[in-house]
Structures are given as C-alpha cells and as structure tokens.
Amino acid sequence: MNIALVGxxxxxxxxxxxxxxxxxxxxxxxxxxTVERKEGTVRYKKDMNVVDLPGIYSLAPxxxxxxxxxxxxxxxxxxxxxNIVDASNIERNLYLSMQLIELxxxxxxxxxxxxxxxxxxxxxxxEELSCCLGVPVVPISASRNEGVAELIEVAHxxxxxxxxxxxxxxxxxxxxxxxxxxxxxIEDHAEKIGIPSKFLATKLAEGxxxxxxxxxxxxxxxxxxxxAVKEMEDEIxxxxxSAIADMRYSYIEKVVCGSVVRPKVDKGRERxxxxxxxxxxxxxAIPIFLSIMGFIFWITFGVIGSFLSxxxxxxxxxxxxxxxEAMASASVNxxxxxxxxxxxxxxxxxxxxxxxxxxxxxxxxxxxEDSGYMARVAFVMDKLLRKxxxxxxxxxxxxxxFGCSVPAIMSTRTLQSERDRKMTIFLVPFMxxxxxxxxxxxxxxxxxxDHAAVVMISLYVLGMVLAVLTGLMMxxxxxxxxxxxxxxxxxxxxxxxxxxxxxxxxxxxxxxxVRAFTLIFIASLVIWLLRSFDLTFNLVSDDSQSLLAGISxxxxxxxxxLGFGDWKAVTALLTGFMAKEAVVSTFAVLTGSGSSELPRAxxxxxxxxxxxxxLVFTLLYTPCVAAVATIRRELNSRLLAFAAxxxxxxxxxxxxxxAYRIGILIS
Ligand code: GDP
Ligand code: MG
Numbered sequence: 020m021n022i023a024l025v026g027x028x029x030x031x032x033x034x035x036x037x038x039x040x041x042x043x044x045x046x047x048x049x050x051x052x053t054v055e056r057k058e059g060t061v062r063y064k065k066d067m068n069v070v071d072l073p074g075i076y077s078l079a080p081x082x083x084x085x086x087x088x089x090x091x092x093x094x095x096x097x098x099x100x101x102n103i104v105d106a107s108n109i110e111r112n113l114y115l116s117m118q119l120i121e122l123x124x125x126x127x128x129x130x131x132x133x134x135x136x137x138x139x140x141x142x143x144x145x146e147e148l149s150c151c152l153g154v155p156v157v158p159i160s161a162s163r164n165e166g167v168a169e170l171i172e173v174a175h176x177x178x179x180x181x182x183x184x185x186x187x188x189x190x191x192x193x194x195x196x197x198x199x200x201x202x203x204x205i206e207d208h209a210e211k212i213g214i215p216s217k218f219l220a221t222k223l224a225e226g227x228x229x230x231x232x233x234x235x236x237x238x239x240x241x242x243x244x245x246x247a248v249k250e251m252e253d254e255i256x257x258x259x260x261s262a263i264a265d266m267r268y269s270y271i272e273k274v275v276c277g278s279v280v281r282p283k284v285d286k287g288r289e290r291x292x293x294x295x296x297x298x299x300x301x302x303x304a305i306p307i308f309l310s311i312m313g314f315i316f317w318i319t320f321g322v323i324g325s326f327l328s329x330x331x332x333x334x335x336x337x338x339x340x341x342x343x344e345a346m347a348s349a350s351v352n353x354x355x356x357x358x359x360x361x362x363x364x365x366x367x368x369x370x371x372x373x374x375x376x377x378x379x380x381x382x383x384x385x386x387x388e389d390s391g392y393m394a395r396v397a398f399v400m401d402k403l404l405r406k407x408x409x410x411x412x413x414x415x416x417x418x419x420x421f422g423c424s425v426p427a428i429m430s431t432r433t434l435q436s437e438r439d440r441k442m443t444i445f446l447v448p449f450m451x452x453x454x455x456x457x458x459x460x461x462x463x464x465x466x467x468x469d470h471a472a473v474v475m476i477s478l479y480v481l482g483m484v485l486a487v488l489t490g491l492m493m494x495x496x497x498x499x500x501x502x503x504x505x506x507x508x509x510x511x512x513x514x515x516x517x518x519x520x521x522x523x524x525x526x527x528x529x530x531x532x533v534r535a536f537t538l539i540f541i542a543s544l545v546i547w548l549l550r551s552f553d554l555t556f557n558l559v560s561d562d563s564q565s566l567l568a569g570i571s572x573x574x575x576x577x578x579x580x581l582g583f584g585d586w587k588a589v590t591a592l593l594t595g596f597m598a599k600e601a602v603v604s605t606f607a608v609l610t611g612s613g614s615s616e617l618p619r620a621x622x623x624x625x626x627x628x629x630x631x632x633x634l635v636f637t638l639l640y641t642p643c644v645a646a647v648a649t650i651r652r653e654l655n656s657r658l659l660a661f662a663a664x665x666x667x668x669x670x671x672x673x674x675x676x677x678a679y680r681i682g683i684l685i686s
Contacts, residue, residue, distance in 0.1 A: 020067050020178050023092055025119060026103035027112050028074030029510050031131040034519070035103055035161040036071040039171065044071065064175055069101070073433075076111070078118045079227040087432075092122065093214060093230070099178035100126040101170070106143060106158070107135045107287065107511070109279060113152075113271045120154060120184045121218040127155045127174045134160040135511070140282035148278040153185030162516055186217075189270035194262055197251040198224050201244050208234040224248055225263040291511045295395065304399040313476065315383040319376060320460070321472035327375035328460065332614035335371060339364035339613055354558065358547055361611040366543025366604035370535045372614045373457040373600075378528055380456070384421070385523040389515035393418060398509060407490030408498065413443040417486070420450035421479075422527065424646040428653055442490065442498050444650055445663055448642040449486035451479050453531065454599035458637050461603050465618035466630045474631075478638050485639065485674065534598060542594050542601045546608045550590075562609070581636060581672070582629025582679040592636070598643055628682025635678040639671035 026032045033044050040059030061067040072088040079089075092100065102119050104112040119126060128149075136143060149156040157173050159166030176182075190198055202209075202220035209216035212233050222230060223244055236244075248259050255262055298307060318324075339360055346356045387393050397418075401411025412434055420427035427447045434440040451459070459478055463471045549567035551558055559565045563586065571586040571593065578584050578592075587609045595602040607613070610620035625633060641664045642650065651660035 020098040021095070022061075022067055022069045022099045022101055022174070022178065023095075023097040024069055024071050024101050024103060025088065025092060025115070026074060026131075027076055027105060027108075027115060030074065030103050030105040030108075030112060031161045032071055032074065032103050035101075035129060035131065035159070035167070036069060037522075038161055038164055038167045039069055061171060064171055067171075067175060067178075070097070075115065077115060079222070079225065079229070092119070092124075096213070097124065099174065100124050101129055101174055102126055102154075103129045103131050103161075105132050106130045107132045107139070107285075109143075110268070110271050110275055113274065114267055116152065117189065117267050117271065118218070118221075120152065120187075121215060121221065123183055123186070123215040123218070125178050125181055126184050127157060127170070127177050128152065129161075129166075129170050130156055130158045131161050133158045134163055134165070135287055139284075139286045139288075141285075142280045144278045144280070148274065151274040151277065153187050155182075162519075190221075190266050193251050193254045194224070194266050197247050200247055204240060204243060205234060205236065208236060211235075221263060224251070224259060226259045287511045291391075291509075294512055295509070298392065299395050299399055304395075305403075308396055308399065311387070313472075315380070316476050316479070317472045319379045319383065320463070320475045324376035324379050325460075325464065325471060327379075328372045329615075331375060332368075332372040335364070335368040336613040336615050339368060354551070357551070357611075358544070362543050362547030362608055363540065365607035365611065365613055366546070367535050367540050369461070369603045369607035369614045369617060370457050370539050370600045371532075373460050374528060374531060376460060377453050377456060377531055378524055380453075381422070381524055381527045382520065385520045386515050388418075389513070389519055391510045391512045394509050403487075407487055408494035409439055409442060409446075409490060413439060413446075416443050416447055417450055420447040420452060423452050423454070423530070424448050424450070424642055425649045428646065428649045431653065438498050441654065441659075442493055444653060445493065445666075446486040446490055448646060448663070448667060449482045449489065449639070451482050451638060452599065453527070454534075454643065455637060457600050457603045458595075459634060461606070461617060462621065462625075462630050462634055465621040466625070466627045474634075478634055481635065481674075482638055485670070489670075534600065538598045539600055539604050542597055543604050543608050546590070546594060546605050550609055577672075580679075581632050581675045582682075583625060583633050583636075585624050587624060588633065592640070595637060596641060596643060598645075599637070602637060626686070628679055628686050631682050632675040632679035636671045636675035639674055640668045641671075642667065 024032050024036055036042070036057065036059065037044055039061050041062050042057075042059050044057055057071040059069055059071075061069055070091065072091055073085065075085045075088045078092070091097070100119055100122075102116050104116060116128060130143065130145070130148075133143075143158070145156050145158055155173050155177055157166055157170040159170050161167065188195065198217065198220045201223055202216045205219060205223070206216045209219050214230070219230060219234065224247075226248075231241075251262060252259055257265070298304060300307075342364065343356060343360045346359065387396075397411045397414040399411075400414045404411055404413055413431075415433065416427045416430045418427075419430050424447050427450070428444050431440045431443045431447075434443060459475055463474045467474045546567065549570075550562045550565045553559045553565055554569070562568060567590055568586045571589040574589045574593075575584045575586060578589055583589075587606065590609060591602045591605040594605045603617075606621060607617055610617065610623075612620045621630070641647070647660055647664060650663055651657055654660065
C-alpha cells in the first residue's frame with residue numbers, strides 16, 4: 020500500500036514520518052524544510068509504504084515543491100492519505116482536508132499537536148469532528164509518540180478495507196449549482212483520467228486550470244464552464260476564488276463550532292506574542308539577532324570549540340605517532356610509512372579535528388531553528404532582502420547554506436518565483452558552509468589565535484555583505500522585476516526537542532565523517548602520490564621537484580599579487596574545488612605535519628596579511644564540484660553554472676587582492 024503523508028507546512032509531517040518509519044529525516048520548526056519526497060516502510064506494518072511530501076496549504080500549487088506534492092496526490096493515486104492536521108491551528112489546516120476529502124481516496128486524519136491543545140486548556144470532540152468530516156480522526160502527538168500506534172491501526176484498517184470518505188455536499192446556493200453543473204459537464208472526461216468530477220469541477224470553478232489540459236475539453240465546453248462561473252460571480256458579487264474559499268471556510272466554521280472547545284486564553288499563543296514583541300521589534304530585532312549570533316560564534320570558536328579541537332588534534336597526533344613507531348619497528352618500507360603518516364593521518368586527521376566545532380555550531384543553530392526563532396529572523400530579514408530584490412523566503416536557503424550549499428540550492432524549490440529562485444541560487448555559495456570551517460579554523464589558529472571569534476565573524480559577515488552587493492548588482496542588471504510578497508506563518512515558540520536536535524547533530528556529523536573518510540581520504544592519497552614522485556615516477560627527495568609542484572607552478576603568477584604565490588597554496592586551492600575541507604588536508608600532506616604542527620608549517624608559507632587574503636579567497640572562490648553540479652541541475656543550464664563559477668572566482672581574486680593590500684597597510 021502506498022500511503023501519502025499530506026499536510027500544511029510545519030504541521031509535524033516529518034516528525035510523524037520519522038515515528039512511523041523509524042528513520043531520521045530533518046525536522047524543523049520552520050516552514051519549508053522538506054523539499055523532496057521521502058519514502059519509508061511503516062514499522063510493524065511492512066505492507067505500508069509512506070511518502071513524506073512537502074507541506075501544502077491547498078491543492079492549487081504555487082511553487083514547484085507544492086506541485087510535487089499535488090501531482091503525487093492527484094496523479095500517482097496513492098492507496099491512502101494520512102492527512103496530518105495541526106490541532107492548534109485547526110481551521111486553516113482543515114482547508115486542505117476539505118479538498119483531500121473530495122479526491123475520493125481512503126483517508127485518515129491525524130490530529131497532531133494534541134499535547135499543545137491540552138496544555139492550553141482546550142478540547143476537541145474527536146467523534147463529532149470525525150462524523151462531520153466523514154473520515155476517521157485519530158488524535159496524536161507525533162513528537163511525544165502518543166497515539167501513533169493507534170493511528171497505524173486505524174489507517175491500516177481503513178486503507179485495507181478501502182473505506183472511502185463519506186461524500187458530503189458542503190456547498191450551497193449559487194456556488195453549489197455552478198459546481199454541480201460543471202461536474203455534470205465534465206463527467207465523462209473526468210472518468211477517463213480517473214479523478215472525481217466534483218473535485219475537478221471545484222478546481223475549475225475556482226479558476227485553477229492546471230489540470231484542465233488533461234481533461235481534454237473542447238472549446239465549446241470550456242466556454243460553457245466559463246459562462247457558468249461568470250454567472251455565479253455576478254450573482255453573488257465576489258470573484259470565483261473567494262467564492263470557493265468562502266464556501267470552504269463557512270463549512271469549516273460549522274464543523275469547528277460543533278467540535279472544538281477553545282480555551283479562554285491560549286497560553287502558547289500569548290507567550291509567543293509576548294516574546295515576539297521583543298524579538299521582532301522594529302529596531303531591536305536585528306541587533307538582537309546579531310548579538311545572538313555573535314554569542315554563538317564566541318562560544319563555538321573562541322571558548323570551547325578550539326579547546327576541544329586541540330584535544331582531539333593531540334589525540335590523533337598521538338595515534339599517528341604510535342602507528343609510525345609500530346610500523347618502523349616492524350621495518351615497514353619507509354615510503355609506505357610516509358604514505359600512512361604523512362598522507363592519510365595528516366590529511367584526514369587535520370579535517371577530523373574540526374568535528375567538535377562543527378557539532379557545537381549546529382547544536383546552537385538547531386536550537387534556534389527548532390524553537391521557532393529562525394522563522395522570525397526570516398520575517399525580519401524580509402525587509403532587508405527586499406532591498407536587494409529578494410523576499411524573506413530566500414533567507415531559508417541561505418541559512419541552510421551555512422551547512423552545505425547542495426541542500427541549500429535544492430531548497431530554493433520552495434520559492435515561488437523563478438526570478439527569486441535563480442537569484443537565490445547565485446547567492447547561496449557566498450554563505451560559509453561547514454566545509455570552509457576547517458580552513459578558517461586552521462588559519463585563525465595559526466595567525467590570529469587571540470582574535471579567533473572576530474576573524475571568524477568577519478569572514479561570515481563578509482560573505483553575507485558580498486552576497487548583498489551581488490544581489491544589488493543583479494537586481495539592476497540581470498534580474499529586474501519585483502520579489503513576490505512574503506507570506507510565511509510564524510509558528511509558536513516551542514522548547515526544542517532533544518531528540519530532533521540530537522538527530523540533526525548526528526546527521527551533520529555523519530556527513531562530515533563520511534566525507535573525511537572518502538573524499539578527503541582519496542584526495543590525501545592522490546596529493547601524497549603527486550608530491551612524492553616526479554614525471555618519471557621516481558621518488559623525489561625535495562618535493563618542489565615533484566609532479567605536483569610542476570603543475571601548480573604554472574598558476575603561481577596568478578596568485579602572487581594576492582600574497583600567496585606558493586605552489587603549496589595553489590595546490591590546496593585546486594584540491595579545494597573537489598571539497599573545501601581538502602584545502603586543509605592538502606596543506607597537512609604537503610608539509611607532512613600533523614594537526615598540532617600544521618600552524619607552524621603554515622606560518623612558514625603565509626604572513627598574517629596573505630593568510631587573511633587566502634581566507635577571503637577561499638570564502639569566495641568557486642563552489643565545490645558537488646555544488647556546481649547542483650547549480651547546473653537546478654538551473655538546468657551548463658552556461659549559467661559556468662557563469663557562477665567564473666563570477667565567483669573573479670570576484671574572489673579582486674576581494675583577496677584588496678584584503679591583502681589593506682592587510683599590508685595595517686600590519
Ligand atoms: P513538517 O514541516 O510538517 O514536516 O513539520 P515537522 O515535522 O518538521 O515539525 C514541525 C515542528 O513541530 C517541529 O518543531 C516539531 O518538533 C514540532 N512538532 C511535531 N509534532 C509535534 C507534537 O505532536 N507536539 C508538539 N508540541 N510539537 C510537535
Ligand atoms: Mg517536513
């Protein structure tokens with residue numbers, strides 16, 4: 020059985036999906052987190068296959084991810100729908116349910132967030148709600164795993180026995196007549212494509228013509244439909260969209276009136292409003308956001324992070340030393356010893372030491388996200404982003420970009436306008452992703468140990484400022500036009516769930532570990548080989564005679580004006596195109612130093628000024644291969660992807676040049 024999990028954004032679909040299947044997809048108190056559909060088998064019910072779809076508010080899609088969800092429900096014809104409804108926001112959620120019921124597919128409503136309803140002192144009469152809607156309703160709390168087992172039972176029974184929603188006419192008067200006459204008209208066509216005629220009639224009456232093409236109507240029929248709608252509009256004096264929306268809402272009101280007992284005061288909402296008064300304050304909002312971020316960076320990079328990194332670094336160095344001794348005493352060939360110690364241990368180890376820092380950073384970011392604060396930041400940022408021609412929605416991908424550009428670029432699918440989407444894709448790589456963090460960390464450790472947090476913040480901020488400048492330029496040159504208006508609901512503040520924070524942390528750490536042991540491992544081996552042999556494949560005694568040095572030297576003149584015309588730096592930048600962490604591992608391999616010796620080795624290559632210029636360059640230059648491939652795929656254009664690489668690398672050069680000159684002046 021194929022089951023679709025459908026619901027509004029932020030209603031807890033992914034949380035429920037994780038409970039049902041035992042997987043750990045990313046959950047966020049943040050609309051627009053899930054962009055692709057995810058599939059999994061229900062625990063203990065192996066014949067049920069559930070698909071987690073992006074959140075939608077209606078079956079009339081506006082953005083491409085909403086289309087993904089709509090198409091899946093209407094065209095793939097799942098065997099059952101679990102409609103997840105946020106009980107603390109029931110009217111708006113039922114708006115979608117009304118449309119789903121019309122699809123005439125076996126359906127169960129999972130009434131989520133019951134814990135919040137209870138806490139605020141409200142009750143919902145489940146029996147009556149279920150009776151009014153004509154589908155089974157199961158109260159649950161996905162995050163606390165309450166009611167989920169019962170939901171599985173009810174859903175399994177409903178879908179196995181193919182119990183369809185009871186068909187209720189919730190339209191009345193003029194709208195009723197119009198819908199029914201359209202339904203009558205298109206009945207044959209609808210039967211052919213297997214979608215209920217009443218559902219399609221309502222869509223057509225509403226003016227949603229996205230499914231009209233498939234109906235294969237002739238011009239005469241289309242005219243008749245339009246005529247009927249026109250008559251309805253004249254009769255009731257509102258346009259078609261509002262007429263249908265009014266009809267749905269008045270029915271919902273009736274349903275809710277009879278089954279929902281509201282508390283006198285909604286405590287959660289009140290608390291949220293109180294907190295929002297401060298956090299979204301007209302003038303204080305941005306300073307507060309910056310202070311929070313500053314505090315996080317200070318803790319992550321200044322106080323605990325570097326300490327933990329050092330600790331892990333000395334652990335890895337000790338292990339490397341032991342391995343070297345063990346191999347030497349077993350009289351292993353010195354070339355092999357060098358391969359293991361200078362290649363693998365130095366390369367992979369130098370990257371691994373940054374795991375504590377990355378975990379800390381994501382710990383804080385996921386707290387902010389899960390509490391609901393980040394949604395406020397998007398709201399506050401809307402005003403700023405609007406100045407560069409984007410809407411607050413674009414803030415979401417940019418935020419994800421601090422993790423990794425690849426999912427960030429993919430998440431631009433939540434944006435409704437093609438123009439916003441393209442522009443956001445170009446700006447995402449300016450955010451400092453986690454892979455750049457080891458580079459920043461290693462260099463600040465070597466050159467600016469007393470100002471670690473300041474240097475870090477300066478790089479993150481520089482990336483954002485330059486993204487803004489690029490955006491401004493694009494707005495006036497390439498992407499004219501206006502951003503779409505920003506509509507995003509602000510979820511109630513919640514205490515972050517330990518489990519979802521832990522899962523997110525584990526997810527990020529796992530990604531990083533996997534990359535370290537695959538990409539970085541291979542890159543380290545290759546770099547070791549290339550620097551140890553010359554053109555004739557003889558071992559070289561001085562690595563500046565090696566194959567690698569030969570290749571990299573060609574590019575030295577390009578980087579000399581930036582202060583790092585050194586073949587090791589050039590090589591590091593080249594491998595950085597594969598994966599940004601490889602910049603650090605390459606330095607480790609080329610200088611043959613473990614993580615505790617690496618700072619000294621770097622000081623032999625760079626001055627503080629050229630080190631900062633190098634950081635600026637790595638911040639800005641071409642996105643890594645994976646990101647470029649994603650850009651190409653999402654924009655569906657090789658040319659645009661190439662343009663992005665060229666623009667960024669050129670921009671990086673200019674900025675690094677400026678940084679170097681300023682650095683020389685002040686040092
Ligand atoms: P989605 O956008 O529909 O996939 O929603 P998510 O699964 O990402 O969840 C949105 C937010 O609601 C997260 O912060 C969850 O922790 C929270 N949440 C989910 N289910 C419940 C619940 O039953 N009770 C409460 N209080 N919060 C929940
Ligand atoms: Mg989700």
